[in-house]
Amino acid sequence: MQAIDSTRGGGRSKWCPVxxxxxxxxRDCPGELRATGSERxxxxxxxxxxxxHEAIGVLLAPSHDVWRxxxxxxxxxxxxxPGGRGTxxxxxxxxxxxxRSAVAYIENHVRxxxxxxxxxxxxVAPARVVKNAPGEFLPRALKATSQRKxxxxxxxxxxxxxxxxxxxxxxxxxxxxxxxxxxxxxxxVLFIHLDISGHTLPLRGLVMWRRERGEAGRxxxxxIRLTDPPPFYRSFVAALP
Numbered sequence: 001m002q003a004i005d006s007t008r009g010g011g012r013s014k015w016c017p018v019x020x021x022x023x024x025x026x027r028d029c030p031g032e033l034r035a036t037g038s039e040r041x042x043x044x045x046x047x048x049x050x051x052x053h054e055a056i057g058v059l060l061a062p063s064h065d066v067w068r069x070x071x072x073x074x075x076x077x078x079x080x081x082p083g084g085r086g087t088x089x090x091x092x093x094x095x096x097x098x099x100r101s102a103v104a105y106i107e108n109h110v111r112x113x114x115x116x117x118x119x120x121x122x123x124v125a126p127a128r129v130v131k132n133a134p135g136e137f138l139p140r141a142l143k144a145t146s147q148r149k150x151x152x153x154x155x156x157x158x159x160x161x162x163x164x165x166x167x168x169x170x171x172x173x174x175x176x177x178x179x180x181x182x183x184x185x186x187x188x189v190l191f192i193h194l195d196i197s198g199h200t201l202p203l204r205g206l207v208m209w210r211r212e213r214g215e216a217g218r219x220x221x222x223x224i225r226l227t228d229p230p231p232f233y234r235s236f237v238a239a240l241p
Contacts, residue, residue: 018090033068033089035061042069042099043208043225045106047115050171056110058102060095064231068094069102096189096206096227103187117209148172149240154195159184162193162202166221173234175205175225183210185223189222196234201233 015022019029037044044057055074060067069090071079076088090105092098110117148170155178156162166180176194184207192203203226210222226233 017085020086033063037062067098069098100187156193157190162191171237173237179219179221
């Protein structure tokens with residue numbers, strides 16, 4: 001899938017054929033952003049398009065002292081620069097920063113195309129290895145969503161500090177759904193304080209999607225993927241019936 005136009009500060013920015021990122025000044029080019037570690041799947045959204053259902057997501061990998069993000073339409077279509085001159089990339093000092101830039105671009109694309117978003121986070125079917133460029137590959141198999149456990153626990157969250165109150169509706173070893181009257185946008189990094197038997201467990205996570213209108217069995221809130229959840233949290237969830 002080719003890129004749509006990118007805007008910055010009211011003007012159009014240019015996609016660089018060297019690094020694959022969008023910038024105006026050649027001096028901003030970080031050079032070729034080859035992966036220096038394994039590439040893993042991150043944030044994902046499901047949309048309905050005129051051509052059917054699509055799952056669009058972000059792939060994250062370290063590139064020397066920074067992180068890069070690429071966009072993929074599952075199972076194996078990487079988004080390319082205009083003219084197909086290589087894959088689009090988004091760079092950040094942390095994986096969250098790179099992922100946030102890619103998510104913002106996807107959100108803009110979905111709005112511009114007027115695609116209908118779906119809340120579901122269904123497992124992505126395993127994909128065969130697809131070579132994109134010398135030395136670059138898509139993962140052979142993408143991890144399925146962990147089993148969710150129904151459990152209501154008090155939680156506080158926030159982009160700057162964990163101050164807003166909510167409650168969990170389900171937990172998995174790598175994420176949770178938090179019910180809240182004003183859920184945050186997808187792509188936001190959160191500080192989270194989870195109350196487990198009177199003890200506060202600090203966590204960090206990324207908002208994967210949000211549900212703005214509730215219905216039976218589907219409350220208002222947001223799905224969160226946790227960033228490196230500690231062993232205590234994983235073992236706690238795994239032990240839940």
